[in-house]
Amino acid sequence: MKRLSSLKIIYLVLSFGLFAIALLSVWFGTAEISFEDVFKIIANALFRTDIFSVNHTSQIIVLQLRLPRMILALLCGASLGVSGSVLQCLFNNPMADPYVMGISSGAAFGVTLSVISGLGLPFLVQLSSFGGALLSVVLVLVLSGITGKPGQSLVILLSGIAVSLFFSALTSMFMYLNQEQAEKIMFWTFGSLSGANWTKCFQIAVFVLPVLGLLFFQWKTLNLLSQGDEAARSLGIDPPKARLFLLILTSLITSFTVSVTGIIGFVGLMVPHILRLMMGPNHKTLLPLSALGGALVLVLSDSISRVILSPSEIPVGIVTSLIGAPYLFLTIAMKQKVRIP
């Protein structure tokens, strides 16, 4: 019973936290718009009226810039949080996430290829991003299979880091060779929500939300996979098949997220890691909580990225890495029982 009630509390805290930070992120910004005006603008838009008279510029800033940006951050954050918790289970590694495992870098490399190809085909960016993500997953699996017993968490982690470095280097090389496109590509390597608009929100919602839903329904499979392959088989799943299916789904949402926002690291690592420590490893609760938590962390990080050096802003990927890298360091240090001076 103790766990159940704490579960309700954490759902409430995360939902209210997310709501509050989402509101704040629409309010904060270089252009000063009063809290009251934000409410009026949203109310006007919601009820399709003009009851409240508000400055037209403020209206555009809130409705066409800040609101879609907040929604995009929310969707991408949820996607990153869920990808992270699925990968941590699949690789039996609490430090796995799309960034550390090289999937994001693979996806960004795919995006780079499609950008320098100059072909303006619809969905080419998403498709090549997905291709890059799948390629990196295959490489990680092959590398960790060759160099060690599959399932050894350190080997898998190192394979992921190697693949990540490899694709980053390839992306840098193409940036160097195509100087005229470099700035465009750089956007993906940093990870930013600055290009947010309703079309992007719509794209992400249409492709990512159904997959997230599908992943939520896989909680039983994920729980069984965490019991070891022999037990998982006897409890009714085929582990290699299940893993492949889940990896493809995870690559799909990661690559779509990367194709819109670029590489945003560590959200997928920190959020499920903290939630698992707090709430236990049951994916029935861990997956929705990771979605909520990921959304919260990314909306918050994005707000920080916009106000910290106001009036200019920094890419959100830099903020999440600045928070995430020390977090990774601390978890490794704590695992090794290193005394931190």
Add this chain to the structure above:
Amino acid sequence: MRSGTVFNSLLEVRELSWAYKRDFALNNISFSLYPANRIGIIGPNGAGKSTLIKVLLKIHKPPLNSIFIKGTDICGLTQSRLAGYLSYVPQIAADPGHFSVKEIVQMGRYVYGHCDSSEDKQIVESALGALELSLLQNRNIAELSGGEFQRVLLARALAQKTEILLLDEPTNHLDMVQQLRILRTLKKEQQKRGFSILSVFHDINLALDFCTHILVMKQGQLISFSESKDLFESEILDDVYQLKFTRVKDRGSHSQYLIASLR
């Protein structure tokens, strides 16, 4: 058409051979498991006992036309269908994470696609109760002792409600009290619910005491398949283990024991 006995048997193993990198780990094994049987598998190290269990569970890929459950070749069954017939208590569990006892036992219900119906809840509670885990159900399994953890895995298998239960050395790593207790519980539940057991044993005396039938294996071969009481009298074990067994019977308790000594 197969003969009538095939349909009566829950599990039929027919001329099963299985090779691991060209070395035969199982060589031409045939036996049948009938309802309410408790079959023990014994034999020296390297006999293929665990391999047999793993082939039955499709952890190792079984050859065609060699293993039948109620007349159906298991090669044609999905892992999920198979899990509706066979449950399993592994010998060494991987680090299962910080699940609660109840969450682990509920996993036995996953194969049915749901684990929260009132029937599921009642089955999980009854499995927890049978293994005296009701008071521990919200505990983190990382905090349990080896004996308690073994009971959790057994409760999970019971919650799966299959007709056949496979065990790989269920008493491994347990002290003597725990060993006897877990076997007594298992026997009680088996008689109450009427499922069949196929279990690997390391300890011959525990096997003889617990099982109705014993499979004796050596180097991948099936040496004998007989009722436990017949095996006690025969000389087969002396040959298989290359030991001298002294047979001891206690008239008071009707217990019988084999005492091994080197030749």
